[in-house]
Amino acid sequence: MNNPKYLGEFTEEEAEKRGLKLIVADFGAEACGDAVRLFWLVDKNGIIQDARFKSFGCGTAIASSDMMTELTIGKSVDEATKITNLDVEKALRDDPNTPAFPPQKMHCSVMAYDVIIEAAAKYKGVDADTLRDEEIVCECARTTRKEIVDIIKKYNCKTIEELQQYTKAGTYCKSCVAPGGHEEKPVYLVDILAEINGSNPETKTDKNSENEITDFGKLPLFKQIKEIEKIIDKNIKPALAMDGGSLEILDIQKDDDNIKIYMRYLGACSGCASSASTLYAIEQELINKLNYENIKVLEVR
Ligand code: FES
Numbered sequence: 001m002n003n004p005k006y007l008g009e010f011t012e013e014e015a016e017k018r019g020l021k022l023i024v025a026d027f028g029a030e031a032c033g034d035a036v037r038l039f040w041l042v043d044k045n046g047i048i049q050d051a052r053f054k055s056f057g058c059g060t061a062i063a064s065s066d067m068m069t070e071l072t073i074g075k076s077v078d079e080a081t082k083i084t085n086l087d088v089e090k091a092l093r094d095d096p097n098t099p100a101f102p103p104q105k106m107h108c109s110v111m112a113y114d115v116i117i118e119a120a121a122k123y124k125g126v127d128a129d130t131l132r133d134e135e136i137v138c139e140c141a142r143t144t145r146k147e148i149v150d151i152i153k154k155y156n157c158k159t160i161e162e163l164q165q166y167t168k169a170g171t172y173c174k175s176c177v178a179p180g181g182h183e184e185k186p187v188y189l190v191d192i193l194a195e196i197n198g199s200n201p202e203t204k205t206d207k208n209s210e211n212e213i214t215d216f217g218k219l220p221l222f223k224q225i226k227e228i229e230k231i232i233d234k235n236i237k238p239a240l241a242m243d244g245g246s247l248e249i250l251d252i253q254k255d256d257d258n259i260k261i262y263m264r265y266l267g268a269c270s271g272c273a274s275s276a277s278t279l280y281a282i283e284q285e286l287i288n289k290l291n292y293e294n295i296k297v298l299e300v301r
Pocket of ligand 1: 106107137138139140141169170171172173174175176177
């Protein structure tokens with residue numbers, strides 16, 4: 001992330017000098033505030049001879065864009081469209097058995113696939129949607145609606161947990177599980193389960209499956225603070241550290257049932273373009289893990 005190899009751009013003059021066709025494509029993930037621009041130099045046989053990128057986003061988005069750019073070099077445009085964010089994440093691993101970034105940062109790598117599709121569409125002169133031929137329900141795991149429906153029917157899944165025994169869908173950022181996550185989706189896993197089973201599934205999302213705190217609202221303030229700090233240390237700081245940043249809690253105040261957490265970003269997170277959406281993600285993580293809605297996280301600069 002600190003030394004991306006393929007950061008840069010190509011100009012028409014350069015492409016012409018090298019006898020190659022320049023393709024420039026953009027993609028932005030609105031929910032994350034991230035954007036990427038991909039430059040390809042393609043030869044007359046449709047082979048990507050060289051590539052560069054520019055990225056506006058967090059460390060994970062930069063690292064993913066850099067690896068995605070490298071993976072496309074030497075491939076045909078059609079082969080490049082088969083590269084997914086999962087390939088990018090695997091290629092970024094130092095140890096083959098340890099994910100390159102935590103599940104909650106997986107959504108930052110999704111742009112890598114989408115910008116390739118945009119570039120391929122530009123090269124072919126078609127609408128990008130015509131190259132996205134299947135409806136992807138979980139972008140992090142690149143799982144299609146058809147795959148999910150097949151698994152539900154084959155294994156008679158009734159709950160999200162049963163479904164997740166057979167697919168990685170919904171196990172990363174979790175925004176495809178049910179409404180209220182990091183990103184709004186046209187369809188959620190709970191909808192598909194309900195559609196197949198004809199009823200509302202028993203949805204144990206983060207809100208209660210991983211949460212062992214039964215009634216956070218009734219805890220005394222000092223215990224509430226301890227629980228908040230525990231989640232920040234265990235779930236949030238490791239994710240920020242992946243991007244070279246961190247946070248410090250300055251104050252936690254309670255007013256009736258409302259809890260306000262004042263925090264300051266540290267390291268790469270301070271001044272990061274995605275700090276506002278990260279703040280929202282931190283707030284949602286606390287709300288979900290504590291099963292308590294009245295939490296507000298505020299940044300102090
Ligand atoms: S979209 Fe992120 S886990 Fe499904």
